[in-house]
Amino acid sequence: MTEANPIVPVVLAGGQGTRLWPMSRASRPKQFLPLTGPTSLYQQTLLRVADASRYAPAVVITNSEYRFLVAEQAQEVGVATAAVLLEPVARNTAAAIAAAALHARAAFGPGALIHVLASDHAVVVDDNYWWSVDAAAAAAKAGRLVTFGITPTAPETGYGYIEAGAELGNGERAVARFVEKPDRATAERMLSAGGYYWNSGTFLLGVESFLAEVQTLAPETFAAAQAAVASATVDLDFIRLDEAGFASAPNISVDYAIFEKSKKVAMVPVTYAWSDLGAWDAVWKASHKDDAGNVVINGNATLSDTRNSLVVSEKAHIAVEGLDDVAIIASEDAIYVGKLSEAQRVGPMVKALRANKATQGLTEIHRTAYRPWGGYSSVLSGDRFQVKRLFVKPGKKLSLQKHHHRAEHWVVVTGTAEVTIDGKVTMLTENESIYLPLGSVHRLANPGKILLELIEVQTGSYLGEDDIIRIEDEFGRA
Structure with missing residues (x-):
């Protein structure tokens, strides 16, 4: 990286994919889950671009629902971001990358390069990885729009492909064409023919070259991104x-809008290990296996006479006997069981669940919901009552609020609670409790140095999360 041409990571973190259901859901999708190690895929992406000798601080683009997840997870791994851009509506990757490029040009100058990265991919960083970044940066400085082509190791049908064209020197190849996700026979023919690469969906671009192509090839997208950035507002750290500006953009991917039309596109072929973790079989392939070919994530499983299988469990202990090629995925409130080799079929199942009002919620929210102050888990619910487990991080506090339809009772399990009710402050410790009458103005805070956990019992005529009147909130939600 040089001051004249800084490489600015642009991390796309707004996807709501549910192909890794039931773990991945709309409220907490796969990029924020620890699927291949102790850190989430998003955190792994940030750590990959944290070297200040190579990169400027990252620009993250996500949707408003994930803003606190994005900030908290970056803080957890000690990576500072240059900016977090919030998309007001989903408009696919063309508008998102154009907006990020406009922001990077304004913040880092017209000579900036952007390294566009998906936040939900698994990548093994080796010497070839850094060679590819350096080669792509050199090409981007020369005006090329560079995409990375992954050398295929199998006839995968879940990836798009790139057919390579002529050699351009310095490791670059021209792009003959982009190929949609193929069927098995077509994928096998392409691998036999050679010269085809998996489309990684990652790019290295000079902001001036890229924005000029967007303005020429996708003028509606350019105008929308320009209006969205020009009239953007600052909200806390976001x-x-x-x-209005962003919503006017066409809902189109950057591949369709720019890369399939531009004459400036080049590809850098690479051989480092990569996966978009688009289904549970991809998670299995990217993970360390035991001698029988099994992968157990979170450790909550006992396997006997079982081979080539994946078992993931958040809490329950799963015992598996005499099975082969099976995926067993157990979240707090749903379990998926199917053939591991047919894991792509999770998608249609999620659509069916979403179409049924009785199961729609299983595709959207987890039993445990995360908030910037901590979160809560649903324990038990019935007619006119609900029991939850609340957890509040040290030094954090909930909004000052009241409810029109419910009263609450809090019992401290661990930690110290600072409770404000109608202006009166009470300190509670382990095994102590307090009652919050219906309509009272209240707030919960954790003044201690350890996690505060308590049990909340709600009673009343309506117990929905929208019965919260926020009066004051340090996270800008009042």
């Missing part, structure tokens, strides 16, 4: 793109 930048909210203007909704």
Whole structure:
């Protein structure tokens, strides 16, 4: 990286994919889950671009629902971001990358390069990885729009492909064409023919070259991104793109809008290990296996006479006997069981669950919901009552609020609670409790140095999360 041409990581973190259901859901999708190690895929992406000798601080683009997840997870791994841009509506990758490029040009100058990265991919960083970044940066400085082509190791049908063209020197290849996700026979023919690469969906671009192509090839996208950035507002540590401007963008991917049309595209072929973890079989392939070919994530499983299988469990202990090629995925409130080799079929199942009102919630929210102050888990619910487990991080506090339809009773399990009710402050410790009458103005805070856990019992005529009137909130939600 040089001051004249800084490489600015642009991390795309707004996807809501549910192909890794039941772990991945709309409220907490796969990029924020620890699927291949102790850190989430998003955190692994940030750590990959944390070297200040190579990169400027990252620009993250996500949607408003994930803003606190993005900030908290970056803080957990000690990586500072240059900006977090919030998309007001989903408009695919063309508008998102154009908006990020406009922001990077304004913040880092017209000579900036952007390294566009998906936040939900698994990548093994080796010497070839850094060679590919350096080769792509050199090509981007020369005006090329560079994509990375992954050398295929199998006839995968879940990836798009790139057919390589002529050699351009310095490791670059021209792009003959982009190929949609193929069927098995077509994928096998392409691998036999050679010269085809998996489309990684990652790019290295000069902001001036890229924005010039967007303005020429996708003028509606350019105008929308320009309006969204020009009228953006600052909200705490986030930048909210203007909704009217961003919403006017076509809903189109950067591949369709730019890369399949531009004459400036080049590809850098690479051989480092990569996966978009698009289904549970991809998670299995990317993970360390035992002698029988099994992968157990989170350790909550006992396997006997079982081979080539994947078992993931958040809490329950899973015992598996005499099975082969099976995926067993157990979240707090749903379990998926199917053939591991047919894991792509999770997608249609999620669509069916979403179409049924009785199961729609299983595709959207987890039993445990995460908030910037901590979170809560649903324990038990019935007619006019609900029991939850609340956890509050040290030094954090909930909004000052009241409810129109419910009263609450809090019992401290661990830690110290600072409870404010109608202006009166009470300190509670382990095994102590307090009652919050219906309509009272209240707030919960953790003044201690350890996690505060308590049991909340709600009673009343309506117990929905929308019965919260926020009066004051340090996270800008009032």
